[in-house]
Amino acid sequence: MAEIGKGVSAGKLAINVQKTLSRAQEKVLQKLGKADETRDAAFEEMVTNFNKQMVNGTKLQKDLKAYLAAVKAMHDASRRLHDCLADMYEPDWFGKEEMDTLAEDTDTLWLDYHQNITDKSLLSMDTYLSRFPEVKARIAKRNRKMVDFDSARHHFASLQKGKKKDEVKIAKPAALLEMAAPSWAQGLISAHQVAQTNLSYNQAEEDLGRAQKIFEELNVELQDELPGLWDSRVGIYVNSFQSLASHQEKFHREMSKLSQNLNDIMTKLEEQRFIMYAALGAFIVSVYLLQVMTVHDYTATDGDELELKIGDVVLVLAFDNPEEQDDGWLLGLKESHWLQKKDVSAKGVFPENFTQKV
Numbered sequence: 217m218a219e220i221g222k223g224v225s226a227g228k229l230a231i232n233v234q235k236t237l238s239r240a241q242e243k244v245l246q247k248l249g250k251a252d253e254t255r256d257a258a259f260e261e262m263v264t265n266f267n268k269q270m271v272n273g274t275k276l277q278k279d280l281k282a283y284l285a286a287v288k289a290m291h292d293a294s295r296r297l298h299d300c301l302a303d304m305y306e307p308d309w310f311g312k313e314e315m316d317t318l319a320e321d322t323d324t325l326w327l328d329y330h331q332n333i334t335d336k337s338l339l340s341m342d343t344y345l346s347r348f349p350e351v352k353a354r355i356a357k358r359n360r361k362m363v364d365f366d367s368a369r370h371h372f373a374s375l376q377k378g379k380k381k382d383e384v385k386i387a388k389p390a391a392l393l394e395m396a397a398p399s400w401a402q403g404l405i406s407a408h409q410v411a412q413t414n415l416s417y418n419q420a421e422e423d424l425g426r427a428q429k430i431f432e433e434l435n436v437e438l439q440d441e442l443p444g445l446w447d448s449r450v451g452i453y454v455n456s457f458q459s460l461a462s463h464q465e466k467f468h469r470e471m472s473k474l475s476q477n478l479n480d481i482m483t484k485l486e487e488q489r490f491i492m493y494a495a496l497g498a499f500i501v502s503v504y505l506l507q508v509m510t511v512h513d514y515t516a517t518d519g520d521e522l523e524l525k526i527g528d529v530v531l532v533l534a535f536d537n538p539e540e541q542d543d544g545w546l547l548g549l550k551e552s553h554w555l556q557k558k559d560v561s562a563k564g565v566f567p568e569n570f571t572q573k574v
Contacts, residue, residue, distance in 0.1 A: 259435070262442040263355060269449050270348045276456070277341045284333060291326035298322060310488045311481040318481070322474050329467040336459035344452045351438075351445065358434040361427070368427040372420040507551065508532055508571035522548065522564035530571065533563060544568050 298319040305315055507529055514524040522530070530548040535541045542565075549563040 256435075259439060262439070262446070265446045266348075266351065266355070266442055269446060270345075270352070273341065273345050273348070273449070273452075276453075277338070277345055280333075280338045280341060280456075284330060284338065287326070287330050287333065291323075291330065294326060295323055310485045314477070314481055318474055318477055322471075325467065325470050325474065329463060332463045333460060336463065337456045340452065340459075341456055344448070347445065351441070354434065354438060358431070358438055361431040361434055365424075365427040365431040368420070368424040372424040375417050375420050506532060507574040508546070508548070508568075509574050510571050512570045514566060514570045516564070520564050522550065522566040524566055524570060528552070529574065530566065533560075546571075 302315065302319060305312055510524040510526055510528040510530065512524075513526055514522070516523045524530070529551040530546075531551055531554060532546050532548045535547050541547070544567060545565050546568050547563060547565050549560055553559070553562050
């Protein structure tokens with residue numbers, strides 16, 4: 217037997233082509249109103265519901281994937297933000313270790329949230345939708361077999377209707393042939409012609425029975441299955457959104473705690489800064505001796521001296537060791553530097569006669 221393709225014989229190909237042509241012919245006749253069509257309003261409603269259910273489920277699946285993509289994007293943004301804060305956070309600032317731990321906990325929380333939604337909502341939706349392609353294929357097959365059944369039914373009805381007419385047409389020529397035939401052959405010719413007609417009739421009846429059986433088996437299976445599939449949509453929607461809501465609530469609750477921890481660390485860091493400034497202020501007050509104003513520019517000639525410009529206000533400080541003070545020299549800190557930096561490390565000595573008391 218000639219081979220047309222892998223696993224497809226010429227005979228099988230011919231049968232498939234004939235089926236396609238027969239179905240196309242039957243559909244044309246039905247559209248033209250020259251052949252009736254098997255209709256099942258209840259089944260058609262089931263198919264309408266099935267298609268609607270598949271569209272809605274596919275949209276929900278797509279939106280869940282988009283939501284997960286947004287969660288991942290937010291996770292990436294959160295991670296970059298914490299990395300930036302970690303890079304700027306100086307080692308001697310309050311809560312450095314706590315900040316590192318908080319960043320790790322935040323990252324873990326995002327990862328768990330993404331994974332939980334994937335496992336509990338998206339994967340269950342994927343499993344739910346995996347049934348639809350197979351059911352859709354069986355619905356299409358059922359529709360093809362319905363056309364085959366209609367075609368076989370119409371062909372059989374046509375033969376049944378024309379059977380009596382054919383028997384009458386065969387009878388007259390057969391009678392003439394029998395009269396001319398030998399006595400032993402009389403009756404055989406007529407019987408042969410009737411047998412040929414009966415053979416076509418019987419074949420058509422068998423084809424009708426086979427087509428009806430295949431169609432009804434598929435039809436019954438789908439009528440049993442489609443209502444249950446339609447009802448299952450409620451459960452899958454409830455489970456998906458309940459799971460999503462539950463994990464959202466848990467995520468935001470835990471994230472709220474981490475955010476509060478971050479706020480507490482920042483608050484204590486600010487308090488630390490104020491305490492430091494207060495301590496510096498107290499130190500300045502304790503060693504502060506009355507203000508002076510520069511009346512002449514002074515260019516520093518040594519590393520421990522202040523550079524002064526006319527108009528600079530200097531806070532005069534006491535020497536830690538009075539014996540280190542040279543005659544005519546004072547120790548001080550520019551007022552402008554103190555107000556901006558709150559830092560006494562920039563203090564230095566300057567000639568007293570370049571200033572006057574304020």
